[in-house]
Structure formats: C-alpha cells, structure tokens
Amino acid sequence: MKKILCLAAAAGMLMLSACAPNFGGEEEQEMVQKTDKSKEKAIIPKYNISDSYYKMVLPFKAGKARGLTTERLNTRLDIDEFETGMMRLAQDSFSTDDYLFQEGQYLDEDTVTSWLARKKTGDDLKKAEKDDKNFKNLGLNPALSGSGSTEKQNEESPVYLAHMLEHDYLVRKDKDTIELGGVVIGLALNSVYYYRENVGDPQKEVTISDKKLRQEGEKIAEEVAKRIRNMDDLKNIPLTIMLYKQAPKSSIVPGNFIAKTDVKAGTSELGGWAKINEEYTFFPSTEGSEKHPDDAELFKRFKNKVDTYFPNYTGVVGTALYKDGQMQDMKINIPMQFYGKSEVIAFTQFLTGEVMDYYGKSGLNVEININSSAGQEAVILKKPGDKEPTVHIYDS
Template identity: 30%
Template sequence: MKKILAAALIATAALLAACGNLSFNSSAAGKGSGSSASKYTTTGTTDASMYEGVIKDGRYQTSSARGLQLTQNQQDGNAFNIKSMEAGLQALSQKQFATSKYLFEEGQLLTTATTRKWLAHKSAKDAEGLNPKSNKSTDANKRVPTYLQTILEQDYMTQAGAKMTLGGVAIALGMNEYDYYQKVKYGATYTTHITDAAMTAQGKRMAQEVVTRVRRMKGVANDTPILIGLYKLAARDSLVGGTYFDYVLSPSGDTVSDWKPVNQQNEVLPTVDNKKPINQTVSDDFANFQSNVENFFPTLAGVTAQAHYESNQLTGLNVTINTQFYGLTEIQSFTQYVGSMASKYLPSGVKVQITVQSTQGIQAFLSRSRGAKDFTTHVFDSY
C-alpha cells in the first residue's frame, strides 16, 4: 500500500514543482550588474504571491549544492523532503522578504565543496563539520548520530536601476529525527532515533555557527538579513515530507537570539495502518470525495492526498488520482466529474491541486486557489 501511495504522491510532487508561471520581463532586459559582462533579467510572474526569478546572462542561476546530503544511504530515502523543504523555506522567507520588493535566486554562496565540509562530523580532517565529533560507537543508543543531514540556501535579491545586490539569505538546516547507518559497508541498516530536544539544541547551535560563517562570505554585508530555518526530515518510508519547527532572523552581525516556533504537520489521506487523522472532519470530507470518484469508474487504481497544516489549520491539499483508462472523452468526462465532486466535498478556503494520471503520464490537472470558489481544469490532449 505504501509503495503505491508513494509512487502516486511523488508524481504529484514532480508536477507541482514543474508548474510555474514564467513570462519574460522585457522591461528588465539589458539591465546590467554594473559590469558590461553580466546582464540580468527576471522571469516575471503572473501571481503576486510568487517571487520573480533572477536570470543572469540569459541563464537561470541554479544552486550547485541543492539536494546534497551527507550520505548516499540517506539520499535514497524520502523523495518529498527536499521539495517540502524548499517550499517551506520560501514561505518563511516571505515573512521577511516581500515578493513585491525582492527577487528570488537559487543559493549562490554555498558551493558543493563547502556544503560537504559543513555536513561532515567534526574531526581533524573536517574541522568545519557542523555535526559533533563521532565517538566511533555502532550502538544505536550510544553512538553520536548525524543530526544535520542536508543544507538548503535561497538568496533574495534587490534591484536598483542597473544594479542587483544580495538583499537577504535564507538557509534551511535539514535535521534528522531518524539517523540511518550501517555497522559495516553494504551491511544491514540500523536506526538511531533523535529526540526533539536534542534535535533542537543541535540545530540552534549549528545555526549560530552558520550565521557567523555566512556573514564573513564575500558579498554578504554586516546588515544583510540572514534567516535560518530548522527542518525536521521525515522518515525515509514516509509518504509525506518533513516540517519546519523553528526559525530565526539575524538582522545584522552574528546575532542569533529571537527564535520563533513553527507549527506544521503533514499527513497522507487516507491514513495508513489505522493511524488517527490530524483532523477527522478533513479526513471524512476526503473519504466522501474518494468514494464518489472511485465509483465513477471501476478501473481507478487509487485516490490519495497529501494534507498540509499550519497551526492546526488545513492550508493545502494535493490529490493524486491514478487511472487505468486512456480514452480522451472518458478523461474529459471524468475530469468534469472530479471537479464537481471536489467542489462538493473537499474543504473550502484552502489551496487544492488534483492530478489525474496513468502509467502513460498526466492526463488532467485541476486546481483551486485559496479563497477561490471554482476549480480551473486542464485535460492533456495527445496532440
């Protein structure tokens, strides 16, 4: 059951990551950075809640360290963590860096080499390692675990005339709740569970060090705001991504003090292993939607959803419907019916995205913005 749900939800995550409004901002064309060799433009946006992206010399600036994790063993785990971490960090950043004033750029400060050093356990060989020094124990309860698993950086730029400068930095520290390790190479995998208290203490210690190091990097001014978010990675067999639990803003210097808690929860619907849902009403509403949709065609492979909560309130629902039929007219009729059932049963006032797909790919997509009444739908034709 988990493998089927995971395959469906990963496809949804891939679609949502690919969906964006990119429109070339011709008004910015030809603007320089102060050097004739570098020309900046922006992606433009049709949604005020989204950042415009930075394009330099005709190319979108990617981050060399994105998705880098400490060990391959961990990287083979939960595919939802990185996407969830990115979206969550951008949401936290919007509290400080308004979309109307700042442009978004993938992290350019942390190189692959630097990130690898920071993710390591501190040792004579890796003096910059943020993880505590290993005690070489292989006992799950005695060993020093890997607390920090991955680092994500996002940069927020400001533009004044022909000059573009770094206006703020946001960094997420991906912390392990479950540290997977092997006693011998290619051997069995064991797990050390890390308590919330230990995770928080280590994360805040590391955040102070990260701010100090970033503050001394070229291009980062003493008064450049640096936001640090602490993110609890979901277990590698989880059907949803992790969540943020604390963040802090360092407005200047090395100050890291005013931590703010973040109350986030994720779950998959229907719940598995008889797990009690976070919100029974939301679960019941989805069950009604699921039942009606599955009765429409007997060949459906399944209907699942990822639910996201902020401060115990549902804020988003990503639904995946796996089908086994391929006729265009069937898909058109089915999509209309799904939109009708979604309007009737799914919670109102929250963002909802529905992907209809088969083994041959995505067949239809439905979405409703937060606060909107009607769904926007699109059926993918074969031409």
C-alpha cells in the same frame, strides 16, 4: 457545470475552463547585478506566474552546491518540500513584491560538504591532517564517541545535520541596479539517523527526539551564522536560518519546518526563534482520522463518491498541509485505467464538480492529479476565492 472545452495546440493539451494562463506583470527589464567584486547584466522576467512565487533573475545561475540536495535527503518528498518550503517561508522576511530569487551563490559544494561532515578528534583528526596538509576541521556534526562498539558510538553521537541549502534574495538598489538583499539558509535535520557499522552490513537506525533535534539544530545555526558573517560578501546582509525536520525513509509524507530565526545585518547574534507549526498528513490513514477527524470524514465522503461513479481506478489518496492546526493545502492523486480520451474527459468533468461541492467553499489550495500508466491525464487546480477551478486535460 459551466465548463468550456477548448483546444490549445501550442501547449499540446486539451483544456477545460481556462484556455490560456493569466500571468500579468511588467515589461522585461534589463538591470545590472552588482556585487562587491563584479557587475553583471541581469534580466528581470516580464511575467510572474503567481504572487506566491518570486521572479527569478536571468540568465539562470545554478546554485554553487547544486546536486547535493538529492544526495543528502531521504526521499523526493523531502527534497521538494525542503526547497519550496524555504521559498514559501522566506516571504515573511523577503516579500515577492520587493525581492527577486536566485539560487545560492556563496556556499559552494566543497564548503557545504565540509560543514556537513563529522567533527574529527584524536586519531581521526591526526590522520586527516596527515593526508591533507590544508585540512580544516569544519564538521558541524559531532565526532564519534571515543569508546565502545561502533553501534554504541553511533547511538551516542548520531549525525544531526543532513543537509544545508542557501537561497539568495536580490533587491533593487536604484533604477538600473540590483544587489543581494538577503540570504536564507535551510538546515535539514535527521529525525532518524541511518548507518552501517561496516560496508555490506544491515542498515541500523537511531531515532532522534524532537527536543534533541531542536536543541542540536539551534546550536548548529549559531555556528553557521558566525561562519556566514566571516565571509566578506555576507558580512552585512540580512540572514534567515530555518530548521527542517526530515521525515524517515519509510514516510509517505514529507517532513516539515519547525523553527526559524532572523539575524540582523552586521551581527552574528541570532534573534529569537519563531516556532513553525506545520505538518503533512496522509489521507486515508489512521493518523489522519485521529488527528483531523472532520477532514478525514470529508475526504472519505469524496473518495466514496468517486468509488460509486467511476470503478476503473486503483485508489484515491491525499496529502494535506496543516499550519497551526488548520488545513492549508490538499493534494489528491487518482490513478485510473485508461480506456480512451472521452473517458478521461468525462471523469475529469465529474471530479471538477465534486471538488467544488466538497472543497469549493473552503479557503484551501486544492490540486487533483489524474494519472494512468501512460502518464498524467489531467489536473484540477482550485485556489482560495476561485469561483471555478482551472482544469487541464493533457493531449496524448
């Protein structure tokens, strides 16, 4: 293997192959960010770490509904995929060359919370109006059915919409000015709805079929588009709405986006729905072997090679992203017992060669994380077309 070990004191790590990141980019630019109500100074960063990411406007503005995502989604896997997947899929409508990213600035926490609620009817509505004279019945989830036990009511009318997230995309208006050029709204939908009849009761669940999930998601999206167009700042802004199927709490892989639609500026009418054929698969697993036998066999051979060479680890597991039935990304995690830095270096060098032998000729994004009880020890990154991967060994 042609690898060079170099010291990077400033970064606090040992690095193989790449001694410094290759960013590229233009000079930092100072612009004016213009809205209907104000003008603010904005900085466009000098560097972009990858063409796969948007440059983000500085100073950073946290989303107006910041924090709700972690409360509303089942797992960290879904939290990460929901947000990063939105940015990835947004590139079909808003290219990274022409648009800048900013967290959502128009749907605040109170608005999102009220939209995520159940619609109120009957006595529940009367009570809410009595308790709050300014109450607005904006819930996008169905009201509980009016008769039967609490269990039956939840079975008949589960909560479909778990969360919604806004991303804003800014575009250059002229030499010195940027403005809002597009908005993406993600709707995270429950594949399983969890509830308790009373506080302290065992948790129960309702499984929602893919057909029903898609049907209800499209219905909710229509109402969201109408409400967005009633907001003065967003009347004439191109809009994209995406549907995300959240995985069950017990899942070891995240959920996936299932469909998206574009809404042209100045209208609330949805365009046609485009199916998003993506899924995550875990290796090794029975499901992986059944759905993708060739990929499962390749992963098995890679895992067996690690078994043969290096006995001091507790398992090799991988998560692959498939699009239209073809693997796009493979992320492999390898926990190891730590006996010294030289052992980490030797193991990482060995794995780097194996990555190129097994996945080097593929058009995949491959990421291998090596961890011990002390934390992350090394990472190996291989992008499509790379002749050699980028490898980092972390210093203590």
